[in-house]
Amino acid sequence: MKSLATSLAVAAAFLSSFVLAQDGTPTIVQGGTNPYTCDPTKCIAPKCMCASQTPPGGIKPADAPQFVTITFDDSVQPELLQTAYDLLNVQNPNGCKAKGSWYVSMMYTDFSLVQSWFAQGNEVADHTFTHVGTPSAQEIQAAADMLKAYAGVPHGMLKGFRAPFLNYTADTLKEIAAQGFLYDTSATAVVDDCYWPYTLDNGLANDCWTGICNPGTVNLPGVWEVPMYAVLDNASIPQLMDVYLAGTPADVTTWSQTNFDRHYNGNRQPFGIYVHPTHLTNYAGLPDATALKSGVVSFIQSLASKPDVWFVTNDQLLQWMQNPVPASQLASQSYMQCSKPVTPKEICNGLENLNYNSTVVTGDLINACNFNTSNFATCFNCPGSAPSLQTPVPASGVANGTAGYRTPLPDNCNPLWWDPVAGQCLCTTSSCAYQDTSVPKQQNSTNGTTSGSASPSTSGTAASSAAPGPVAATALTMAAALLTAFIL
């Protein structure tokens, strides 16, 4: 059994990749020339969309929904997930709960919580395995493979990507296109380049000061950019992520409101609230985050009280972009519904009741997988060894055909209807049917990750008894939680 100190030391080794302030705002340069051009008579919706400040489909700004996207970054842990739910505790005009998007990095993430978040209709997206800037293909793919194997998120439902530290290049965008993602959301929009989401057929139209908008740099037909919308603080300095760190809650609310009004009373471009939930979560020994969080919660509640304001995932936003309707018709769109599957028995699909105490997640149906920086619970098989960048989905610790084996999600079952214990898809009607036709994210452009992680072979033989016991797991997971706090 490893001591807590050892665990911390091991975890600290990983810290170096987190230490750079991923919070706050990256360098943002306003103005300058924008070489982007796009001919709307040649770029035809829904496959192609020019960058534009005005709503798509000729919808008048006053008739457009005011979308608000609340996004969360990095690992998913019990307290962080609770913070996210506290922020999303408002309703959309059609009575459904607000939805959010989570850009998930793998280390310290509990996959049972990812599955639970996803099962509530929220979005799960890719934020790499180890959380590095200018990520390799392998970093992006490893995360996608783990999210499928341990959280049951099929590649076809993993639509989005955000670069850690928002540090991306043209190659990053090319790679996410090659791996079949629908969109990137790493670029920054301020005022002059405050575009609705657009496709990269004609290149990027944001962050042009880096040279990335120069003709020929990026041309990725059908791949969307969802710009991150910066807000100007009271000194006109653009703030992007964790804006609540830039002033007192009262001041931040004031200038956030001014920026929201510019969108709402203007061209109704989406408004973003970009959160690292660690900053809004209380940890023993760290400054109390209660006031910060209440400031954000009150701001969100004030937005929710206005007509035509919808809290959506970036995935939902893009469904609307591809088929825009006036706000008056949004309530009836299929992607805005909030039904839950009624399965004939309780299955491990993310909707069962989980208990979590401190950072340990338990449930009747979930497995606990105990590795040093990879402690997590899952509805699926625990890996036989700790996942790594090279081998994000090691062979199962339990062999097919032996007790406790969980059958991986197949490509032809909606994950909400998949019973991994029985190895059975409980969906029997066309309304719940699903076929994953995504471009496989296992691509030849990547180096050495296990391919076909979705269907681990029957040869998983590693003894599950090698995993540390629950006490060690508790200490280790707590170490991970502390670490998260230190990262700030």
Ligand SMILES: *[C@@H]1O[C@H](CO)[C@@H](O)[C@H](O)[C@H]1NC(C)=O
């Ligand atoms: C982006 O990430 C790369 C690789 O991690 C790093 O070398 C570079 O300094 C980063 N750039 C910025 C602006 O953070």
Ligand SMILES: *[C@@H]1O[C@H](CO)[C@@H](O)[C@H](O)[C@H]1NC(C)=O
């Ligand atoms: C593949 O690995 C080689 C060397 O190991 C490295 O130079 C290259 O950048 C990697 N390619 C990707 C897409 O990760």
Ligand SMILES: *[C@@H]1O[C@H](CO)[C@@H](O)[C@H](O)[C@H]1NC(C)=O
């Ligand atoms: C912005 O507000 C802060 C108080 O939060 C104040 O100290 C500062 O002087 C203000 N700056 C400007 C440019 O108004």
Ligand SMILES: *[C@@H]1O[C@H](CO)[C@@H](O)[C@H](O)[C@H]1NC(C)=O
């Ligand atoms: C949960 O934590 C509380 C406070 O630490 C403790 O009193 C309680 O016994 C714990 N419950 C379980 C089931 O471990």
Ligand SMILES: *[C@@H]1O[C@H](CO)[C@@H](O)[C@H](O)[C@H]1NC(C)=O
């Ligand atoms: C953590 O896991 C890695 C990968 O399995 C392993 O190499 C390392 O020895 C482990 N460290 C501890 C302290 O268990």
Ligand SMILES: *[C@@H]1O[C@H](CO)[C@@H](O)[C@H](O)[C@H]1NC(C)=O
């Ligand atoms: C598990 O074993 C059964 C029986 O041999 C086989 O039909 C099934 O395809 C295997 N499942 C996987 C995921 O390999």
Ligand SMILES: *[C@@H]1O[C@H](CO)[C@@H](O)[C@H](O)[C@H]1NC(C)=O
């Ligand atoms: C993978 O290889 C095939 C054929 O060798 C090629 O057509 C395809 O473009 C490659 N994909 C990537 C992402 O490199």
Ligand SMILES: [Zn+2]
């Ligand atoms: Zn991040």
